Amino acid sequence: MAYNLIQTQTVSTAVPSITFSSIPQGYTDLYLVISARSSFATGSVSDLYVYFNGTTTGYTSRWLQGNGASASSSTSTAPADPLVTMANVAANTFNSVSVYIPNYAGSANKSYTLDDVTEDNSTTAYQRIVASLWSNTAAITSLTVSEANGANLVTGSTASLYGIN
């Protein structure tokens, strides 16, 4: 198994989303790595959405989450939603997310997994794992990471896409 870097990009100005388009179809799986921080500063958590081909419907997921004090679990129909480090926690900290998408170019529905930690060296930090299904048979040709609640991904947020063969 070899991980081949397709593209990596660090945002130089705050953006609501990052999209990888024209994804090559010659690999077996995709692996996405995200290091991001949100401009959102209200409450304790914010989410990212990860969705395919510009489509935000057809997703179902189950996530497990813990923060060191409590654990929880829930289902969601939002595009797989990792938590993101927020603007109201320690400066210069970012979350760390990895998404594994097998058989992305195939004609079956797309099941994939995601794990995530918010990084914060002074207060509560969260960890989340997500099992997701995108009920769509189209090959994945684009992939978007967006801030879920209308805020931005701040400067320095990075996304890297790997092809696996």
Added chain:
Amino acid sequence: MTDILQKLIIDCSTGEATYVPLTADEIAEREAQAAAWAEQQAADATAAQAAADKRTAVLSALAKAAGLTVQEVTDALA
């Protein structure tokens, strides 16, 4: 002056990264997405509180029936 919202698009076939202003439709979709997110957060919080309340009630009932404290029951089930 209002900041122009831009999205970042990376074309994997060329390696070119481009910042593109959001269209009016994309801004509207983003606002709808944010509203849905807030609604989901509120629903999750309500469900979590209901689960916590139910757990507390069950632990209290068990403790009372067994002649133990809630903490003793909690520790035994941990």
